[in-house]
Amino acid sequence: MITRRLLALAATSVLAALLAGASQGGGGTPGAPTAGDPYFPQSGDGGYHVVHYGLTLGYTPGTRNLTGTAQLTSTAAQDLSSFDLDLSGLTVSSVLVDGRPAAVRRDGVKLQITPAQTLPDGATFHTTVVYAGVPENVTDPDGSADGWIAQPDGSVFVAGEPQGAMTWFPTNGHPIDKSTYDISVTVPNGWTAVANGRLRFQCSIGGRTTFAWRESQPMAAYLATASIGRFQVSQYWTAGGLPVYTAVDPAEAAAAAPVLAQLPDVISWETTLFGRYPFDAAGAIVAHAPKIGYALETQTRPVYASAPDIDTLVHETAHQWYGDSVSLNRWKDIWLNEGFATYTEWLWDAQHGGPSTKQRFARDYALPATNELWSFPAGDPGSAAHLFATPPYERGAMVLQKLRETVGDPIFFLILRTWADDHRYGHGDTAQFVQLSAKLSGQNLDAMFATWLYGQGKPAQP
Structure with missing residues (x-):
């Protein structure tokens, strides 16, 4: 994300053991109503893993009404007597678990579901939630809008980081739980609904058009989108055989065109640095949402509130490796997403006529100790x-520049590629990245990371 910016069953089992305790008897125990992240203590559930979401949606721009049926295929990580889904605002009319009605209770944004019988540890189960209403975005702790954001013209900007997925579908809403997705959206003719992955089909009947999308690689819920608009659509294949689908609001088309034309080159260039592109589709969604003011790396198809510049395109594309394919265990480690994507901007500019990465570092270091850059460590935002804010982005990039200077270019770029490859479609945390860097470099890097990643204030020496 810019300007404001595994799940394997084993990982879920660890959460369940920590947060819910071991299975107790034939009656089972409730799943922990949280993934245990102190930054968002209400997000997620520790007792199960959602393998796949099937979302069937209908939207009417004139009334802003959304209808939805969510079909979740999940795996229990304990003997599960009940479990939670995150859902904000929308009205639920029915819930089935394995085809049988389940008891449901609302507690704020938690949808507490009790199936007719206990779900055994390791069992696959199917949950169907039927819901409807007028979605409302949530306000994040930094004051920004997040989730399903309707625009005055009826279009919808859908960007869910960090907690907005629950505004439009019921979800196990923490990045620790990654799933595959089928997203089908029906809208009036003349409107286009764009989601993640590949477009499976598009068909019109009775004055409405359905767009069916499939994301076949695991995805954190906040990276899902179903943005809607009267878009100008372009579809093509890159020289490497990657299908690209871009959807652009006509008001942004002229400004966006020269930048989006560079997307194949950006993907190819980043592939030389980070290894093969992680997904089977690419593209962009460019909305005309001037009051939003940010972009998000929605998986395979970043969404931009307005026409992006080239640095923003480079940034969000880099997230396909760092943030989307390799996701966070905890939000505290956001620098692993934003510092990496920001440093990719530095690399692009250095190789395309701009300042070197060393010059970018020096420019940042010259900022006074009172500057926001030094307000907290990149590796510990605090809340x-x-x-x-600025530190996870710019100070995060500075950490990578110091790592590069310490270990040298060959090892540095090997670290980046190995990180993306070893954790592909999974998760990683800062401790693992530090360990990998030390292993591949053969150096003790503790002092460097302590100073530049975790040090309070402006370091004494550049």
């Missing part, structure tokens, strides 16, 4: 309100 959810600081996730998208």
Whole structure:
């Protein structure tokens, strides 16, 4: 994300053991109503893993009414007597678990579901939630809008980081739980609904058109989108055989065109640095939402509130490796997403006529100790309100520049590629990245990371 910016069953089992305790008897125990992240203590459930979401949606721009049926295929990580889904605002009319009605209770944004019988540890189960209403975005701790954001013209900007997925579908809403997705959206003719992955089909009947999308690689819920508009659509294949689908609001088309034309080159260039592109589709969604003021790396198809510049395109594309394919265990480690994507901007500019990465570092270091850059460490934002402030981005990039200077270019770029490859479609945390860097470099890097990643204030020496 810019300007404000595994799940394997084993990982879920660890959460369940920590947060819910071991299975107790034939009656089972409730799943922990949280993934245990202190920044967002209400997000997620520790007792199960959602393998796949099937979302069937209908939207009417004139009334802003959304209808939805969510079909979740999940795996229990304990003997599960009940479990939670995150859902904000929308009205639920029915819930089935394995085809049988389940008891449901609302507690704020938690949808507490008790199936007719206990779900055994390791069992696959199917949950169907039917819901409807007028979605409302949530306000994040930093004051920004997040989730399903309707625009005055009826279009919808859908960007869910960090907690907005629950505004439009019921979800196990923490990045620790990654799933595959089928997203089908029906809208009036003349409107286009764009989601993640590949477009499976598009068909019109009775004055409405359905767009069916499939994301076949695991995805954190906040990276899902179903943005809607009267878009100008372009579809093509890159020279490497990657299908690209872009959807652009006509008001942004002229400004966006020269930048989006560079997307194949950006993907190819980043592939030379980070290894093969992680997904089977690419593209962009460019809305005309001037009051939003940010972009998000929605998986395979970043969404931009307005026409992006080239640095923003480079940034969000880099997230396909760092943030989307390799996701966070905890929000505290956001620098692993934003510092990496920001440093990719530095690399692009250095190779395309701009300042070198060393010059970018020096320019940042020259900022006074009172500057926001030094307000908190990149590796420890301290609260959810600081996730998208300057330090995880710029200080995060500075950490990578110091790592590069310490270990040398060959090892540095090997670290980046190995990190993306070893954790592909999974998760990683800062401790693992530090360990990998030390292993591949053969150096003790503790002092460097202590100073530049975790040091308070402006370091004494550049």
